[in-house]
Amino acid sequence: MxxxxxxxxxxxxxxxxxxxxxxxGIGYAALAIKAGLTPLQTVGFSILVYAGAGEIIxxxxxLNGATAxxxxxxxxxxxxxxxxxNVCVYNKVQKTSPLLNALSCHLTTDESFAMFSLMDESSIWTYVGLSLTxxxxxxxxxxxGVFVLDLLPVIVTNSFNISLYALFVAILIPNVKKNYRIGLLVIITGIINIILQTIIGNWSIIVSTLLGALIGVYLINDAYFLTDDGGIK
Structure with missing residues (x-):
């Protein structure tokens, strides 16, 4: 192609x-406006930061008066x-460049990473199309969100944040049907994260991700094999 x-x-x-x-995004905007951000600041935050969980946090x-x-x-x-x-993504893609990597790394999110990781495609341009969109x-x-906030009840705007969990389920279910070990790996990683949260707090996300990846090497290694062109079958 x-x-x-x-x-x-x-x-x-x-x-x-x-x-x-x-x-x-609508749910995030509701929280941002409530916290005192202007509509321009709210949208600008999404452009410059682009981290759903991070923005909501x-x-x-x-809103709770924390310092900058x-x-x-x-x-x-x-x-x-x-x-x-990003390390995982750029190890998978082919025919890329440091400049293109630097420009596209801002676009990485949990969902785009999960989607691309489960795809056979290994083109940097496929990843850019996926993550930019x-x-x-x-x-x-x-x-x-900043325009319709006043038109919708608070309970409705707050409920939009549930869509993140539905999105993860939608991404995972088709692949779990192909290989139950993917679902098992997600459950194991989630349990590790829950346990570590009580011990090391926010660092649990990083540690559980690394441990989950390590477990996945052995758990899914014999179910997926790399092809000659770097894809997965």
């Missing part, structure tokens, strides 16, 4: 993610997992 075809393929794969990001902390240092430090710890995800849909959700 050409770069254009690979990008369009990624765009199409991002459609399920956009269905979750737009309502979740930040505006919640802001505490908000930045918390987000730094929570979002460290993106270092791990997801980013734009998150921004669109935040923009919609």
């Amino acid at each position: 050409s770069k254009k075809d690979e990008f369009i393929f990624g765009f199409k794969k991002a459609i399920p993610i956009t269905m979750g990001y737009i309502p979740m 930040a505006v919640t902390m802001l 240092f505490a908000i930045i430090l918390t987000n730094f710890v929570v979002n460290l997992r993106y270092f791990v995800m 997801s980013w734009l849909s998150w921004i669109l959700g935040a923009a919609i």
Whole structure:
């Protein structure tokens, strides 16, 4: 496929993610406005930061009177997992460049990483199409949220955040049907994270991600095999 075809393929794969990001973006906007951010700040935060959980944590902390240092430090710890995800993504893709990697790393999220990791495709342009479309849909959700906030009941806007969990389920179920070990790995990683939260707090996300990846090497290794072109079968 050409770069254009690979990008369009990624765009199409991002459609399920956009269905979750737009309502979740609306829910985030509701919290941001409640915390005192202006509509421009709310949307700008989504453009520059682009970390769903991180943004929600930040505006919640802001609402509770946390200092800027505490908000930045918390987000730094929570979002460290993106270092791990980007390493995995750029180890998988082919025919890329440091510049393209640097420009696209801002677009990595849990959902785009999960979707791309479970795909056979290993093109950087497919990943860019997937992650860029997801980013734009998150921004669109935040923009919609600042305009419709006054038109919807609070209980409705707050319920939009549930879409994130539904999105993860939608991404995982088709692949769990193909290989139950993927679902087992998710459960194991979740349990590790819950246990570690009581011990090391927000660092549990990073540690459980690394431990889950290590377990996955042995748990799923004999179920998926790399092809000559770097894909997975």
